Amino acid sequence: MAGxxxxxxxxxxxxxxxxxxxxxxxxxxxxxxxxxxxSGLCRDEQGALSALELEHYPGMAEAEIxxxxxxxxxxxxxxxxxxxxxxxxxxxxxxxxxxVAASLHRRAAFEAANFLMDYLKSRAPFWKKEHLADGSEGxxxxxxxxDDQAADRWKKQGE
Amino acid sequence: MSTKLIYFAWVRERIxxxxxxxxxxxxxxxxxxxxxxxxxxGEQYENALQYPDVIRVxxxxxxxxxxxxxxxxxxxxxxxxxxxx
Numbered sequence: 001m002a003g004x005x006x007x008x009x010x011x012x013x014x015x016x017x018x019x020x021x022x023x024x025x026x027x028x029x030x031x032x033x034x035x036x037x038x039s040g041l042c043r044d045e046q047g048a049l050s051a052l053e054l055e056h057y058p059g060m061a062e063a064e065i066x067x068x069x070x071x072x073x074x075x076x077x078x079x080x081x082x083x084x085x086x087x088x089x090x091x092x093x094x095x096x097x098x099x100v101a102a103s104l105h106r107r108a109a110f111e112a113a114n115f116l117m118d119y120l121k122s123r124a125p126f127w128k129k130e131h132l133a134d135g136s137e138g139x140x141x142x143x144x145x146x147d148d149q150a151a152d153r154w155k156k157q158g159e
Numbered sequence: 160m161s162t163k164l165i166y167f168a169w170v171r172e173r174i175x176x177x178x179x180x181x182x183x184x185x186x187x188x189x190x191x192x193x194x195x196x197x198x199x200x201g202e203q204y205e206n207a208l209q210y211p212d213v214i215r216v217x218x219x220x221x222x223x224x225x226x227x228x229x230x231x232x233x234x235x236x237x238x239x240x241x242x243x244x
Contacts, residue, residue, distance in 0.1 A: 040244055054243070055168055057236060060220035085243060097244055117244055123222065125236075126243025127168035140169050143240030 007069035007081040011061045013088045015095055025080040025102050032079050036109040038099045038117055044092035050133045052141075054096070056087040057125035068119040072101070075115070076108040083116060085126065115154050121147040162229075164197075166207075167238035170214065173207035183229075190216050191225040193235065208237075215240055 008024075010016075018039055026032050042052050065083055073081060080102035090096055099116045103109040122143070130138030165178045187196050191211070198208040208214060216223055217236040229235060 056243070057165070057167055057217070057220070057238070060217055060236070063220050064222070121244035122241060124243045125167070125217070125238065125241055127239065128242045129168070140239065141242045143242050147244075 005073050005078050005081060007066070007073060007083060009062060009065050009069060009082075010084045011056065011058070011065070012084065012086060015086070016084050016098055018095075018098060021082050021084070021098060021100050025082060025100055029079075031104070032102045033104045034106040034109040035100065035102045036106070036113040037101075038097075038113050039095055040097040040117075042090045042092050042094050042096055044133075048133055049092060049130055049138070050135075051089050051091045051131040052096070053089050053129040053131060054087045055127045055129065056085075060125050061085065061087075064124050065120065068116060068123060071119075072112045072116055076101075076103065076112040078103050078108060078112055081112070081116075083120075085120070085124065087126065089131075118147070118150040118154060122151040162232055163234045165234060165236040167236065169239055170207050170237050173203060175203050188228055188230070189225065190218075190223060190227050190229060190235075193229055194225070194237075197237075213240065214238070 018037060022035055022037060026035060065085065069081055069083055078101055082100040084098040086096055099113045101109045101112040128141040130141060132138040161180045161182050163178060163180050166174050171177050187193055194208055194211040194214060197204050215238050218227060218229060218232045219234055
């Protein structure tokens with residue numbers, strides 16, 4: 001059963017509709033017991049930020065998220081999985097990323113969504129550049145050590 | 160055989176171009192060798208690759224370590240640690 005799930009992965013410029021994405025996974029089905037969604041938004045950093053510009057590596061972004069999603073499907077008994085990551089210029093309040101994980105029970109859905117986000121942060125080829133509210137260019141966002149550590153905690157023993 | 164190099168984020172900005180095709184001299188066997196050779200190609204490369212340890216590398220769109228062999232690579236990408244999500 002779990003092996004039959006094909007994750008839906010989209011790398012896109014345009015926004016997405018969270019409710020529509022949940023409905024897309026659950027509509028017409030009576031077997032799903034739990035849906036966990038995570039959406040990541042652009043925040044304004046107390047008014048200092050006017051936009052984030054997301055650069056990505058076309059081709060590899062899809063491939064790498066596909067590899068991460070395939071691992072999630074292998075590790076947890078999921079009934080559906082959708083991952084969307086936007087690129088281009090995104091202003092505060094807009095969506096950046098979405099993970100929707102569906103399963104029989106909540107635990108697998110929560111854990112899979114959490115795993116996906118931790119891995120996306122440190123392995124998906126996207127880079128954020130800040131544009132500041134005063135009109136200046138804020139530079140590239142620096143990767144956080146904490147994000148690498150968050151991904152490391154999902155490693156299986158012996159890895 | 161020429162190899163396509165692709166750069167992203169501040170690596171791209173510092174080198175001053177998004178991609179290029181290069182003929183790798185003989186003796187360039189690993190990712191670390193490639194970074195060392197590129198760094199010697201001029202001030203912009205020197206600036207971009209000043210701290211090679213922080214540079215992340217993908218061969219044919221898959222992450223690799225700096226000790227990876229590059230024989231047969233069609234496309235090698237160099238970029239800073241990722242900040243998506």
